[in-house]
Amino acid sequence: MQIPLVDLKSQYKKIQPEIDAAIKAVIEETAFINSRYCRDFEVEFADYCRAPNVNAPHANAPYCVGVANGTDALFITLKAMGITVGDEVITVANTFIASAEAIVAVGADVVFVDCDSDYYTLDPRQIEAKITPKTKAILAVHLYGQPAQMAEINALAEKYTLFVIEDAAQAHGAIYQGKTVGTLGHAACFSFYPGKNLGAYGDAGAIVTTDEKLAVKCRMLANHGRLEKYSHRMVGYNSRLDGLQAAILSVKLKHLPAWTDSRRRVAAYYTQHLADVAQVKIPRTLAGVEPVYHLYVIQAERRDELLAYLKKNGVGAGIHYPIPLPQQEAFASLGHKAGDFPVADDLAGKIISLPIFPEIENTQLDYIVKKIRDFYHE
Ligand SMILES: *Cc1c(COP(=O)(O)O)cnc(C)c1O
Numbered sequence: 001m002q003i004p005l006v007d008l009k010s011q012y013k014k015i016q017p018e019i020d021a022a023i024k025a026v027i028e029e030t031a032f033i034n035s036r037y038c039r040d041f042e043v044e045f046a047d048y049c050r051a052p053n054v055n056a057p058h059a060n061a062p063y064c065v066g067v068a069n070g071t072d073a074l075f076i077t078l079k080a081m082g083i084t085v086g087d088e089v090i091t092v093a094n095t096f097i098a099s100a101e102a103i104v105a106v107g108a109d110v111v112f113v114d115c116d117s118d119y120y121t122l123d124p125r126q127i128e129a130k131i132t133p134k135t136k137a138i139l140a141v142h143l144y145g146q147p148a149q150m151a152e153i154n155a156l157a158e159k160y161t162l163f164v165i166e167d168a169a170q171a172h173g174a175i176y177q178g179k180t181v182g183t184l185g186h187a188a189c190f191s192f193y194p195g196k197n198l199g200a201y202g203d204a205g206a207i208v209t210t211d212e213k214l215a216v217k218c219r220m221l222a223n224h225g226r227l228e229k230y231s232h233r234m235v236g237y238n239s240r241l242d243g244l245q246a247a248i249l250s251v252k253l254k255h256l257p258a259w260t261d262s263r264r265r266v267a268a269y270y271t272q273h274l275a276d277v278a279q280v281k282i283p284r285t286l287a288g289v290e291p292v293y294h295l296y297v298i299q300a301e302r303r304d305e306l307l308a309y310l311k312k313n314g315v316g317a318g319i320h321y322p323i324p325l326p327q328q329e330a331f332a333s334l335g336h337k338a339g340d341f342p343v344a345d346d347l348a349g350k351i352i353s354l355p356i357f358p359e360i361e362n363t364q365l366d367y368i369v370k371k372i373r374d375f376y377h378e
Contacts (some may be wrong), residue, residue, distance in 0.1 A: 003355050003364045005316040006195050010359040015255065019201075022247040032243040034223070041246040042066050042206070044253055045190075049182030049208050052175060062183055063215035065207045066241025067222045070169040070191020073205040074102030074139070076239060077187045080217040081163050083108050083136050090130055091139040091167075092122040092148075093324045093344040098191075099141050099167045100325050108136070110334070112326045114341040118284045120144060120297065123343070124152035131156070137163035142171035142181055144320070144353075145197065145263075145294035149286065150176055150184040157185075165189065168208075170294035172198045173260050177288045182208040187218075192249055197263070197294050198256050200245040262358035263293040266365065270296050270354060273369040279376045281350075295320055299350040301376075307352055309375045315368050318353045 012019065031037055046064035047057075054060050067073050083089060085107035091099050093112045103110045111130050116123040122140050138157055140148035148166075157164045164185030168174075172190060174181045182188040192204035207218045220227060225236030271282050281299040285291060297320065300306050310317045324344040326336035338345060354368060 001364065001367050002314040003316060003360070003368060005318050005353065005355050006357045007359060008194055008199070011259075011357070014359065015251065018251045019248060022251050023244060026244050026247045031247075033240060035243040035246070037243045037246040037250065038066050038241050041241070041250045041253070044250055045206055046208065048173065048253060048256070049180050049188070051179050051183070053178075062208050062210045063212060065209075065215055065218045065222060066246060067205045067207060067218075068239040068241065069203040070189060070193060070196075070205040071098040071102060072222070072237075072239040073189035073191070073207045074098060074165070074167060075105045076218050076221045076237070077165055077189055077207050077209075077214075078102055078106045078108070078137070078139075079221055080214055081137065081165075081186070083163070086134060087136040088132060088134040089137045089139055090127060090135060092141050092143070093326050093341040094120065094321060094347060095141040095143060095167065095325065096169070096321065097325060097328065097330065098169070099139060100331070103139065109134070110325075110331070111135070112334075112336070112341065114343045115143075115347070116149070117343045117347070119146060119149070119286050120283070120347065121146060121148040122153065124149045124156065127153070127156055131160050131162075135160065135162060137165055139165045139167060140185070141167040141169075142174055144283070144291070144297050145171045145174055146283075146286065146291040147171060147174050147176035147181055147184065147289050154185065163187075169193070169196060169205075171292055172196070173256060174292045175290035183210060186211060187214060192245065197260065197292055198249065198252055200242075200252075201248050202242065202245055204241055204245040204249060206241070259358035260292050262360075263356060264290075266356050266358075266360055267291075267293040267296050269362075269365050270298075270356075270369070273365075274298065274372065277373060277376055277378050279378075280372065293356055295353045296356045297351050297353050299347065300352050301350075303350050303352055306372070306375055310368075310371055313371050315371060316355055319348075319351060320353050322348055324348055
């Protein structure tokens, strides 16, 4: 049996007529840039980010600005907040590099904080010690689809008057204390990279915020500093959501709630069938949180051997991420050494991401679980 970490082809096959029609419509209308497809998707995604119990059309919806990718969403958000050279932004040591790259891209300094050993997200207990007069923002990552500990993070941000940015690239639709990610800080940044829970067929991203002024500024920055065609109010960038991608995302967004349910079922299956394996630690869920399981990450004894064994048996497991950012060559100038972020360092040697995608079949899950148990002679 061959089981990939994610299977985008099987998903396409299930929705092919809808997708093909949407692509054709965009081309027929030559609606490539800033078209109704982009505006429609923004409205739909803003609605999707509301509290789950709001049903009236568009009531309490945040603003959504489509951009070219998730990294740009972070960069443009930080830029729109006025964060620049001489400022510091706090983020977590274990995340995809884009979270930290965006901070560097606006000229600010990255200040890493270790993660929580139970939930893998930014440890709020370690933030305050890293706050200085230069700190302007906390960039929290909802890693693997589980919201960060936002109540504690927001309380600190209020105390020190800091911006809070959610990196929600892995967490479309995750719930924290009754609210959907995207509305838990001053702004949230989403990626629609193909492998994300809501994935385009190329690069795409979005900024979601309840702050109208910030939304307008983000929209200007992403489109050459303008709102109207030849009136450039500031020097901006070209980071627009592509029309084809927007149309594809509108089709896929309708399926996202069902896909999220499937991911939760897969996660529950793994949890049920691996909880008694002594050499494996299953992921923990924060109270009041409904994760969306972008990844299902366990901690495993003899991790590298297990990974090789799974690979040999056709199971496409992965490591997210094998090297914490402070240890990456790209951040060598910060002068961190191994052990500075003990939790992130320790996890990097133990974590393993098991295949998870909505279309994965029970026979495949049975096989993966069996191989893990076989490996440990359980
Ligand atoms: C994917 C990802 C990004 C970057 O998104 P792109 O669309 O690939 O630019 C940022 N942060 C996290 C946590 C991600 O997983």
